[in-house]
Amino acid sequence: MGKDGFNLVVVANRLPVDMSITEDGTVDWQRSPGGLVTALEPVMQGADGAWVGWSGAPDLTADPFDVDGMRLVPVSLNQTEIERYYEGFSNDTLWPLYHDVIAPPAFHRQWWDSYRKVNQRFAEAAASQAAHGAIVWVQDYQLQLVPKLLRNLRPDLRIGFFNHIPFPPLEIFQQLPWRRQVLEGLLGADLIGFQRGGDASNFVRAVRRLTDLTTRGQHVMIEATDDAPARTVRAAPFPISIDSHHFDELARSPQVQARAREIRTDLGDPEIVMLGVDRLDYTKGIRHRIKAYGELLQDGRLDPAKCTLVQVASPSRENVGAYQELRDHVETLVGRINGEYGEIGHSAIHYLHHSYPPEEMAALYLAADVMLVTSLRDGMNLVAKEYVAARSDTAGVLVLSEFTGAADELAGAIMVNPHDIDGMKDAIYRAATMDSREQRKRMRRLRRKVLTDDVAKWSASFLTTLGGIPDPAHSPAPTTLAMTQEYS
Ligand SMILES: O=P(O)(O)OC[C@H]1O[C@H](O[C@H]2O[C@H](CO)[C@@H](O)[C@H](O)[C@H]2O)[C@H](O)[C@@H](O)[C@@H]1O
Numbered sequence: 174m175g176k177d178g179f180n181l182v183v184v185a186n187r188l189p190v191d192m193s194i195t196e197d198g199t200v201d202w203q204r205s206p207g208g209l210v211t212a213l214e215p216v217m218q219g220a221d222g223a224w225v226g227w228s229g230a231p232d233l234t235a236d237p238f239d240v241d242g243m244r245l246v247p248v249s250l251n252q253t254e255i256e257r258y259y260e261g262f263s264n265d266t267l268w269p270l271y272h273d274v275i276a277p278p279a280f281h282r283q284w285w286d287s288y289r290k291v292n293q294r295f296a297e298a299a300a301s302q303a304a305h306g307a308i309v310w311v312q313d314y315q316l317q318l319v320p321k322l323l324r325n326l327r328p329d330l331r332i333g334f335f336n337h338i339p340f341p342p343l344e345i346f347q348q349l350p351w352r353r354q355v356l357e358g359l360l361g362a363d364l365i366g367f368q369r370g371g372d373a374s375n376f377v378r379a380v381r382r383l384t385d386l387t388t389r390g391q392h393v394m395i396e397a398t399d400d401a402p403a404r405t406v407r408a409a410p411f412p413i414s415i416d417s418h419h420f421d422e423l424a425r426s427p428q429v430q431a432r433a434r435e436i437r438t439d440l441g442d443p444e445i446v447m448l449g450v451d452r453l454d455y456t457k458g459i460r461h462r463i464k465a466y467g468e469l470l471q472d473g474r475l476d477p478a479k480c481t482l483v484q485v486a487s488p489s490r491e492n493v494g495a496y497q498e499l500r501d502h503v504e505t506l507v508g509r510i511n512g513e514y515g516e517i518g519h520s521a522i523h524y525l526h527h528s529y530p531p532e533e534m535a536a537l538y539l540a541a542d543v544m545l546v547t548s549l550r551d552g553m554n555l556v557a558k559e560y561v562a563a564r565s566d567t568a569g570v571l572v573l574s575e576f577t578g579a580a581d582e583l584a585g586a587i588m589v590n591p592h593d594i595d596g597m598k599d600a601i602y603r604a605a606t607m608d609s610r611e612q613r614k615r616m617r618r619l620r621r622k623v624l625t626d627d628v629a630k631w632s633a634s635f636l637t638t639l640g641g642i643p644d645p646a647h648s649p650a651p652t653t654l655a656m657t658q659e660y661s
C-alpha cells in the first residue's frame with residue numbers, strides 16, 4: 174500500500190464489465206448495465222486510476238486487469254452474498270426505500286450483516302490500491318458504509334461519495350432500522366454528492382434529526398477525537414451527465430444513421446415512432462406509460478395503423494421478486510394491447526426484453542419521433558440526456574417525468590406527472606402532433622444544456638471541490654491537487 178498506488182480510485186458495486194468464465198476456462202466480459210457505468214467510464218479512461226468493483230458473477234476471483242486504458246480490480250462475492258448484500262439489502266431494502274417506497278422495502282438482519290461485511294471488503298480493496306494522499310471516490314447506495322470503514326484504514330485519503338439514486342425524505346429514511354449506521358458510514362467522506370439539491374437537503378435534515386451532530390447549511394461538523402482531528406463534511410448537488418459529444422458523434426456516423434433508417438423501415442414506416450428505453454425496473458413507470466399509450470389508441474386519438482411504440486426493457490435484477498412481478502404485469506399489458514390493436518405485419522407495441530450496445534441505442538434514438546421517460550422516481554435518467562445528444566437534426570420530442578433528476582435541468586422537455594394518466598395522455602398526444610418549428614426550438618434549448626454540462630464537467634466539478642476541501646490530516650496533498658487540476 175502507499176506510494177506505488179493510484180491517485181484516483183473509484184469504488185463501485187460493479188466493474189464496468191461483467192465477467193464470466195467460458196467453457197474452455199478463459200475469462201470473457203461484457204459491458205455492465207445502467208447509467209453509473211455510462212457516466213464513469215469516460216472519467217476513468219485516461220486517468221491514473223483504478224476501478225474497484227464486483228465482476229457480476231459468483232465466486233469469481235481474478236487478479237487486477239486492464240480494459241480500455243482502465244485498471245480493473247475485481248472484488249469477489251459468493252452466492253449467499255449476492256443474495257443478501259446485492260439482491261437483498263441493496264435492491265430489496267435500500268432501492269425501494271430510497272425510491273419513495275414504490276415497492277415495499279424488506280428489512281432483514283441477515284441482509285444487513287452481509288451488507289456490512291461486503292462493504293468492509295470493498296474498503297480493504299480500495300485501501301490496497303490508493304497511493305498516499307490519493308482521492309478515493311465511492312459510488313452509490315450499495316457502498317454507504319465504505320467511507321467510514323476506509324477512513325479508519327487510511328486516514329491520509331481524501332474520500333468522496335456520490336449517490337446516484339435519490340436520498341429520501343426523513344419520514345421515509347427513518348424506517349431503516351440501521352439508519353444511524355448508514356449516516357455514520359456516509360459521514361466518513363469529505364464530500365457527499367447527490368443528483369438534486371433536494372436529495373442533499375434530505376440528507377442534511379436526516380443527520381440533524383437522527384444524530385447529535387451540528388449542521389450549518391450544506392456542512393456537517395465532526396468534532397475531534399483522541400485519534401482524529403475535527404473536520405467538516407459537505408453535502409451538495411452534482412447532477413451527473415453523459416459523454417455528450419461522444420454520443421453526438423456516434424449518432425452522426427453514417428452507420429448509425431443508416432441503422433436508424435433501417436429500424437423505421439423494419440417497423441413498417443409508421444408516421445410516428447415512440448420509444449421507451451429502461452432497465453425493467455418498477456421505478457421507471459413503464460406500466461403507467463403503456464397504459465396511457467393504450468388508452469390513446471382506445472380513444473382513437475392515436476391511430477394504431479400510423480403509430481407504434483418501441484419499448485426496450487433490459488433485463489435487471491431478475492432474482493428479486495418485485496422485478497419478476499413487474500415483468501409479468503408489463504408483458505400481460507403489452508400482450509393485451511397488441512392483441513387489441515395489432516394487425517398482421519403491424520404491432521402497436523414492439524416489446525424488446527434485451528440489452529443493446531450504445532450504437533444501437535443511438536440508432537433507436539434517431540429513429541424515434543417521441544422519447545418517453547416516465548419514471549415514478551429516478552436519480553437522474555441518462556437515457557433522456559442521450560436522446561437529446563443524439564438529435565443533432567434538432568427533431569424529436571422528449572416527454573420527461575417531473576420525478577427524474579433530469580427534470581431539474583431539461584426545461585425544453587414536455588414535463589409529465591406519470592401518476593396522472595390523463596395528463597400524460599395529453600402530453601404524449603401533444604408530443605406526437607408537435608409541429609417541426611416547436612420541436613426544433615425545444616431541442617435546440619435541450620441540446621445547449623446537454624452538450625455544455627457533460628460528464629467531464631460533472632467529474633471535474635466534484636473532484637475539484639473534493640480537492641479544495643482542507644486536508645483532515647493537516648498535511649498538504651500535492652498528488653491530489655495536481656490530479657484534480659487535470660480535470661478542471
Ligand atoms: O447494477 P445494477 O443493479 O444492474 O443496476 C444498474 C445501475 O442502476 C442505477 O443507476 C443509477 O445511476 C444513473 C447514473 O447516475 C442514474 O441516471 C439513474 O437514475 C440511477 O438509477 C444504480 O444507481 C447503479 O448503481 C446501478 O449500477
Ligand SMILES: O=c1ccn([C@@H]2O[C@H](COP(=O)(O)OP(=O)(O)O)[C@@H](O)[C@H]2O)c(=O)[nH]1
Nearest residue numbers: 207208209211452487527528529554555556
Ligand atoms: O439496452 C440498453 C439499455 C440501456 N442502456 C444504457 O443504460 C443506461 C441507463 O441509464 P439511466 O440513468 O437512464 O438508468 P439506470 O438504468 O442507470 O437506472 C444508459 O446509458 C443507456 O444507454 C444500454 O446501453 N443498453
